[in-house]
Amino acid sequence: MSEATPDHAREIAGEARDRIRFEEEALALADQVYRVARRLVPSPEEAEDLVQDTYVRAFRNWRSFEAGTNLRAWLLRILTNLNIDRGRRAQRAPSTQPVEEGDYFLYDRLDEAGAGEEHRLVERLSQDSIVEALAAVPHDFRDVVVLVDIGEFSYADAAQILDVPIGTVMSRLHRGRRILKQQLADMAATG
Amino acid sequence: MTAHGDCRQCEERLQPYLDRTLTADERAIVQLHLSECGRCARCYRLEEVLWKHVRNCCEEEVNGELASNGLQQRLAALRSEPG
Numbered sequence: 435m436s437e438a439t440p441d442h443a444r445e446i447a448g449e450a451r452d453r454i455r456f457e458e459e460a461l462a463l464a465d466q467v468y469r470v471a472r473r474l475v476p477s478p479e480e481a482e483d484l485v486q487d488t489y490v491r492a493f494r495n496w497r498s499f500e501a502g503t504n505l506r507a508w509l510l511r512i513l514t515n516l517n518i519d520r521g522r523r524a525q526r527a528p529s530t531q532p533v534e535e536g537d538y539f540l541y542d543r544l545d546e547a548g549a550g551e552e553h554r555l556v557e558r559l560s561q562d563s564i565v566e567a568l569a570a571v572p573h574d575f576r577d578v579v580v581l582v583d584i585g586e587f588s589y590a591d592a593a594q595i596l597d598v599p600i601g602t603v604m605s606r607l608h609r610g611r612r613i614l615k616q617q618l619a620d621m622a623a624t625g
Numbered sequence: 626m627t628a629h630g631d632c633r634q635c636e637e638r639l640q641p642y643l644d645r646t647l648t649a650d651e652r653a654i655v656q657l658h659l660s661e662c663g664r665c666a667r668c669y670r671l672e673e674v675l676w677k678h679v680r681n682c683c684e685e686e687v688n689g690e691l692a693s694n695g696l697q698q699r700l701a702a703l704r705s706e707p708g
Contacts, residue, residue, distance in 0.1 A: 465691050468691060486703070538668045
């Protein structure tokens with residue numbers, strides 16, 4: 435049996451405090467983590483499972499989090515890794531999409547459809563169509579769009595979370611946004 | 626450069642402009658063109674409207690789920706036992 439010296443007892447108490455603080459800070463971010471997860475997997479149920487698994491792992495490995503660094507990015511890194519481990523990449527999207535249109539394409543199409551004004555754009559593109567269009571963007575591109583444009587992570591954080599260079603984040607982001615806009619243009623023209 | 630060439634360059638710079646990754650010179654060229662070209666100015670404006678709309682839509686959809694899915698409680702139950 436180990437000796438319960440005063441130093442040792444203090445150490446244990448300090449560690450328990452650190453752990454409790456970590457858990458509280460992580461839990462406070464749960465809604466934000468879920469918001470990102472929800473856009474990375476198809477259903478609310480899968481998003482909940484993924485977030486739950488993320489927290490199981492985070493609570494188990496809390497010591498490897500470096501205090502003072504970005505906890506939300508740390509949690510999202512666990513989450514994206516778990517998502518990949520689950521074999522999501524088995525259905526890897528083709529790395530080359532058909533050549534997409536430029537950044538103005540959507541707006542020219544909306545204009546042709548008589549929806550070229552700001553308030554008309556919002557009317558024309560329903561919540562359902564936005565969510566559907568985003569879900570249709572291939573994973574590699576969508577991950578980046580979700581992290582940067584919806585999660586509001588910096589390029590650097592997104593690069594760290596996804597473990598890719600910043601240049602890759604930027605090129606996927608630009609391409610992903612264009613793919614999303616092209617989907618929306620197709621919907622807006624027919625809708 | 627032709628007016629058409631200016632518009633093409635401006636279209637290419639839409640994302641880096643809004644992401645603030647252009648150099649000061651590139652930025653100034655875009656701004657000058659936007660002050661002269663209605664179509665480019667409209668597309669830049671709509672791009673900002675679009676992404677704000679995308680964020681709002683995603684947020685609204687998830688708000689309802691978060692209000693009812695009990696996720697917070699389930700995650701809190703994963704915490705280690707005190708002591």
